[in-house]
Amino acid sequence: MQAAPADPAAPADPAVLAVIPARGGSKGVPAKNLAAIGGVPLVARAVRACRASRLVTDVVVSTDDPGIAATARGAGAVVVQRPAALAGDTATSEAAVLHAMDAYEALHGTGVGTVLLVQCTSPFLTSGDVDGVAAAVVEGGADSALTVAPFHGFVWREDGGAAAPAPASPSGPPPSGGRGVNHDKAHRPRRQDRPQDLLETGAAYAMRADGFRAARHRFFGRTELVRSEAARVLEVDDPHDLARARALAPLLDGPDPAARPTRADVDAVVMDFDGTQTDDRVLIDADGRELVAVHRGDGLGIAALRRAGLALLILSTEANAVVAARGRKLRVPVLHGVDRKDRALKQWCEEQGIAPDRVLYVGNDVNDLSCLGLVGWPVAVADAHDTVRGAARSVTAARGGSGALREIATWLLGPGLDMP
Known part of the structure; x- marks a missing residue:
C-alpha cells in the first residue's frame, strides 16, 4: 500500500536549537569571543561544531556586538540581537538563552523542542560533544544533559572554622586550615579504589525546552x-588560557590543508622578516656587521605578487640595515624598528585604504601574534612557534627562509606565477 503524502499544513517538528551566548563586553580578554584559535574566532569555532551536529537544526548566536554578529553570520549562524539589559556583567547565560528562544520562535514560527547552551569559550568543543548532549534529551529521554570529563584530582577547600588555629609564624599570619572535599585527608585511597569523579567542562548543555x-x-x-x-577541556577566561589554547590548537586541530587563500580573498600581503624571509639565524663578522641568508624563490614570488597588483609591506621589530636593503632589492616598502607591530599594521591599512580582513600576514614568532589577530588571513611558516601556528589560519609546508613566501605566492596566483 502506498504511503499517504505528507500534509503540507502539518506543523514542523520542534526545533533542536543551539544557542551560543557571545556578548562583546569581556574584561578578562578584550574582544575574547573574536579571538582566533587555530586561525578561527572562538564564536565561529562554536558555530561550526554545532552546524556539524547530526541533531541540531538551527544555530543562534546571541550578541550585542556588531563584530561578533558579522563573524557569526559568516560562519552560518542566525544572529539574535541581545538587549542591553542582558548584556552586562551580571546577566546570566540562562537569561540570554530564554531570550534567544523567544526571538527565534517569533522569527521562524517554529516551536523549540530542545535547546542547547553552547559556550564558545570552550575552543576544543566537538560536534560529538554537541550531539552527545542533544541525543541524551532528544533520543534518550533525559530532561537535561551536560558535558563532563573524568577527573582524578584531590580537591581541597580552605576551612575557616578550624577548632585550633596554627601558631603564628614569624613570616606572617597563620595559614588557614584545609580539608579534603572529595577525600579523607587521613586516608588517601589509590586512584583505582576511588569512585570516578566527573568534572563539568562548561562546554555544552541540552535541556527540554518546556x-x-x-x-x-x-x-x-x-x-x-x-x-x-x-584533553580537550579548556575554558578561555584570561590571557593565559588564550595562550594555552593557541599552543594546543596545532595538536588538537592540526592545520586545515584546505584553508588556502586565493587572489580573490586578499588585497595585501604583509611579511615579517627574521624567521619568515630568513631561517632566523644571523651571521656576525668581526666588525659586528650582520649577515642573513634569503631564498631566491621568495624573491621571485614577491615580484609576482607585486606585478599582480597586491599591496606589499615588510614589517619588522628589528631596526636593521639588512631589512632595509632587502626591501630595496625587492621594491617593497619597509617598516622596521617598530615596537608595536599591530599598531603599525593598523595605521598602514588605514593609509592604504585596505580592510584588515583582506590582508594576509605571514609570521613566525610570538611578536607576530598581535598582527595575526588583526587580519583575515593569518599565516605561519612551517617552523613557526607552536603558539603562532595555533593562531594561524594556514601554515606553509616550507620553513622560514626556505621558500615559504614563494609558496604563498602560488596559493594566490597559481603554480606558474607570472614570471617575466
Missing part, C-alpha cells in the same frame, strides 16, 4: 552526564 522555561535554570529533572575527552 522544562527549561519552567525551571529557568539548566539542571532539572533527570540530568544526563555525557563524557568528553579530558
Whole structure:
C-alpha cells in the first residue's frame, strides 16, 4: 500500500536549537569571543561544531556586538540581537538563552523542542560533544544533559572554622586550615579504589525546552552526564588560557590543508622578516656587521605578487640595515624598528585604504601574534612557534627562509606565477 503524502499544513517538528551566548563586553580578554584559535574566532569555532551536529537544526548566536554578529553570520549562524539589559556583567547565560528562544520562535514560527547552551569559550568543543548532549534529551529521554570529563584530582577547600588555629609564624599570619572535599585527608585511597569523579567542562548543555522555561535554570529533572575527552577541556577566561589554547590548537586541530587563500580573498600581503624571509639565524663578522641568508624563490614570488597588483609591506621589530636593503632589492616598502607591530599594521591599512580582513600576514614568532589577530588571513611558516601556528589560519609546508613566501605566492596566483 502506498504511503499517504505528507500534509503540507502539518506543523514542523520542534526545533533542536543551539544557542551560543557571545556578548562583546569581556574584561578578562578584550574582544575574547573574536579571538582566533587555530586561525578561527572562538564564536565561529562554536558555530561550526554545532552546524556539524547530526541533531541540531538551527544555530543562534546571541550578541550585542556588531563584530561578533558579522563573524557569526559568516560562519552560518542566525544572529539574535541581545538587549542591553542582558548584556552586562551580571546577566546570566540562562537569561540570554530564554531570550534567544523567544526571538527565534517569533522569527521562524517554529516551536523549540530542545535547546542547547553552547559556550564558545570552550575552543576544543566537538560536534560529538554537541550531539552527545542533544541525543541524551532528544533520543534518550533525559530532561537535561551536560558535558563532563573524568577527573582524578584531590580537591581541597580552605576551612575557616578550624577548632585550633596554627601558631603564628614569624613570616606572617597563620595559614588557614584545609580539608579534603572529595577525600579523607587521613586516608588517601589509590586512584583505582576511588569512585570516578566527573568534572563539568562548561562546554555544552541540552535541556527540554518546556522544562527549561519552567525551571529557568539548566539542571532539572533527570540530568544526563555525557563524557568528553579530558584533553580537550579548556575554558578561555584570561590571557593565559588564550595562550594555552593557541599552543594546543596545532595538536588538537592540526592545520586545515584546505584553508588556502586565493587572489580573490586578499588585497595585501604583509611579511615579517627574521624567521619568515630568513631561517632566523644571523651571521656576525668581526666588525659586528650582520649577515642573513634569503631564498631566491621568495624573491621571485614577491615580484609576482607585486606585478599582480597586491599591496606589499615588510614589517619588522628589528631596526636593521639588512631589512632595509632587502626591501630595496625587492621594491617593497619597509617598516622596521617598530615596537608595536599591530599598531603599525593598523595605521598602514588605514593609509592604504585596505580592510584588515583582506590582508594576509605571514609570521613566525610570538611578536607576530598581535598582527595575526588583526587580519583575515593569518599565516605561519612551517617552523613557526607552536603558539603562532595555533593562531594561524594556514601554515606553509616550507620553513622560514626556505621558500615559504614563494609558496604563498602560488596559493594566490597559481603554480606558474607570472614570471617575466
